[in-house]
Amino acid sequence: MNSTLNLSIKTKKAFPSLSENSTLRYFHFIALYFAQGIPEGMLFYGIPAWMAMNGKTPGEIAGFAVACGLPWSFKFIVAPLMDRYTYLPMGRKRPWVLLGQLGLILSCLYMANVPDPLNNLNQFMIAGFIVSFFGAFQDVATDGMAVDIIPVDQQARANGLMWGSKMVAISTTLALGTWLLNEYNFTVSIITLAAMIGIIMLVPLFVRERQDEKIVPWATGKASPETKKLQLTNWTAIFKSLYRVFSLRNSLILALIAFTTQGSYNYLDVLLPIFTVTELGWSNLEYSQVYATATLIGGISGMVIGGFLIDKFGKKLMMNIYFFILIASTVTLVFVKSYWVNATFIYAFMLLFNIMNVFASIGLFAIAMQCCWKKVSASQFTLYMTIANLGRIALAALIGPIKANFSWEITLLGFAIMIGFAWLLLQFLNISKQVEGVVKLENSDIEKRGTIVSLTKV
Template sequence: MRTNTLPSLSENTFLRYFNFIALYFAQGVPEGMLFYGIPAWMAMNGKSPGEIAGFAVACGLPWSFKFIVAPMMDRYTFLPMGRKRPWVILGQIGLIVSCIYMAYVPDPLNNLNQFMIAGFIVSFFGAFQDVATDGMAVDVIPIDQQARANGLMWGSKMVAISTTLALGTWLLNEYNFTVSILTLATMIGIIMLVPLFLRERQDEKIVPWTAGTASIENKKMQLTNWTALLKSLYSVFSLRNSLILALIAFITQGSYNYLDVLLPIFTVTELGWTNLDYSQVYATATLIGGISGMVIGGFLIDKFGKKRMMNIYFFCLVASTLTLVFIKSYWINATFIYGFMLLFNIMNVFASIGLFAIAMQCCWKKVSASQFTLYMTIANLGRIALAALIGPIKENFSWEITLFVFAFFIALAWLLLQFLNINQQVKSVVRLENKDVQTKANLTLVKV
């Protein structure tokens, strides 16, 4: 008998999409300021590329710790509320509280240590929520909807980044830092209502003290000991295609972050823009990229195939960056820079949709949070590693070489993509699943 009138996420396609759009929007809310708005504000106030990169590394570091919490989420949960939903709610609460803490850091520009600690904590809860959300997505989104869902999810995140970048920067300039960050906390608080009222599966509890029970599906998927979890994770992640995918994720996501951190420094210090100029232009480019991803990003992947479209996206990224590098005389042309930012954001979104759809398809559901998070952890190690290169590269080389580094890494990822066999990975996962079922059956016979 149903304990509520709303369909669950596993039952209703619209609610699935709505839920993950909302959760990815919540992830993008703090990122708009942490990774874009604040670096531009710091550059506008005379902070060095090394100090700005240091803040970016502090904010990026927690995303590389995701793998520490992912196995815990696979191993432990409160099943009557769902496999991952309790963790999602906890992550949302943490985001709200940490944003409030960050808002009250005194004189952040001259108190960089505490400022970086606050950025680290906000990012930690953003990463925490991301792990739970991705695990939930792998559990409840059917394979034939994963590309479309990733388009909507990643597009929603980019829309949130652009919205909070523009709004947060405006509030920062018109009012103050505290007002800007408290506004973000309020937005996340409103979004929290979505996971609070949408169950993973029917008849689960809304909150611990309400009526409900754990679903049979979740009980079957839930691992009950660390040995089984770690063995399963090792089996699937040691596959050849898993390792290639992890390396592609490291290089691509690191490259995107490298250019994301570099662009506010480039436009403010080299081109003479203000932080407001940069935030408005980049927010618009990000918004267009996000909406494009939501509308056609997943459709293109479904229609023409993941690898084919990824090849096109990588080509566009390399070609556009080389054009920027080799015609420096056009840097004074604002329209030219606008065009590059727009193309970069669209290709970034589309390529990320493709990468995440591939990663979801390559996952084994019983260790979904751990495996997908391991891909994303490696990707975020790339974000830290390449962002850390900005200071030394810019200090020793010209802007042309500094920008060329981005094109070089994308070209390297493009080459590796040719060795990735998605169908073979899926077949390997099916073999692992069949072997696991047979092992359990044999153990049952032995006990009998």
């Protein structure tokens, strides 16, 4: 017992809590988002290019992408569970983060052992679905923790670091995973990813959310007063609060923007490996190297200046600029087909797309965090992201029929049209009104609790 207590004291001194150390907060969420990006680099980029290189049809590739994207639309099922149940002595969301990390490792090991995956597409899609499920699971817990722990004035910078870290992970694992895939085999490639996730799991394992909480269940510690205050204890309160905040006008507009933007990004993400490999004659390795470089630059740019630009010039202004650049660059690509044979031109488009994708996503997620009600943080933020991922599935599923009936120019132009619709919706979004609405809801709850306490005393 004494040795356990001594270990707990030493650990507490070596590792301050997330709530009291901003540098540790940034590092912690950078690590967790990096872990999320590890499987995504292969599932959404490396494997589709590998499938295209091996003669799989756009429909088969899009089917795999849909299978991997589907669990991200189920996030809302697990989010209320995380708001309702947890082991508070270890933190409000940390136990769920650890469970998600463990699930990612085990599911990657399962996927690595799918026999002859290219000719066993059903099991291959199931494996991709399971890996994505635990990726989405961990994402819900991480985002809920971020809304709870990160102060409002640090959310834009934190989102820049988090999203940039994820893009760096995607680019790193896309390049590394594809190289291992070509030099060795599929099993070696995916097992390596599982090992990387295992190493990162050490970060949330040794860092508390708040002071005096337990590192592990058998160590000393207790739930903090703040988490006890935030924790809801019945389903009625969770869903009623979620309904109240989500029925606000600006919540609905933000949800539509998330659906359209994230769906359009995934549409082009899935389309690019098919376009470059089948239309331009690239190899899957060449595509992976180029796209990994573009993603890496985009991720680093997001980490360095993405959050700063949002803080400096405002969320809506910068989102308008990002959308305009995405539309203009895609229209340019469509109307200068003669330059498609110029590799540098395609490289430049991929680079610009990735940078704007990262910057716009940072802005969207910072807005979503600011619009959340902390008491249902995991559920509300996840509902935004669930709707966004429904967009990823719905718009990626359009690739097969659109490409079957139209030219490459029209298929690519579809992305610009989608972003144009998101830009139109953005003009109706009023962030300040949303924040005011959340404050009113919170004050209303405080008044009701006070009335109940007074009646009880009487």
